[in-house]
Amino acid sequence: MARTIGSISKDNGAAAARRLIEPSFVVQLRLKAGSPKYYVNLNPAAGVPVDRDEIFQLHTFFDHYRITRGKQHGQLAANSKYVFCRITTGALLLHPTYRHPVIAAGRPVLYAGEIYFDHGTLKWWSNGSGNYRPDAGHAAQAELPLDRFYTYQDVLKGRHKEKR
Numbered sequence: 001m002a003r004t005i006g007s008i009s010k011d012n013g014a015a016a017a018r019r020l021i022e023p024s025f026v027v028q029l030r031l032k033a034g035s036p037k038y039y040v041n042l043n044p045a046a047g048v049p050v051d052r053d054e055i056f057q058l059h060t061f062f063d064h065y066r067i068t069r070g071k072q073h074g075q076l077a078a079n080s081k082y083v084f085c086r087i088t089t090g091a092l093l094l095h096p097t098y099r100h101p102v103i104a105a106g107r108p109v110l111y112a113g114e115i116y117f118d119h120g121t122l123k124w125w126s127n128g129s130g131n132y133r134p135d136a137g138h139a140a141q142a143e144l145p146l147d148r149f150y151t152y153q154d155v156l157k158g159r160h161k162e163k164r
Contacts, residue, residue, distance in 0.1 A: 047106025078117035128152035
């Protein structure tokens, strides 16, 4: 029979000492459900260099959207159809005529598509991108209102113009 000294028996003294030294808790990292999906440029030749100061960045204030460009100090109300990319840094970059690989400088993106504003109000957005081809299942990565999301096929059929 083992003799007990305090609360530690002679037979398992080393094991008990280790338990006293080791922490009794485990730190776990809490990650968002699922890892983000990165979309790569399927056409590397389309990522031509341009003046990066011509590309807009989107900013939101409640339900109003403003854009800034390069080194300019003012903000403009978004009022057109744009091509957009949510890049891996989290910024949403857009331009009315440049293609997705130009906006993202050919790098992988979190999401890409088309977006339409009317005087600073977001009307609709889609996953329309032939170079990145994001799927509708990861639309939340664009960090835009999902109630205004339409698949590219819906846009082609004109469903984005119908009342919801």
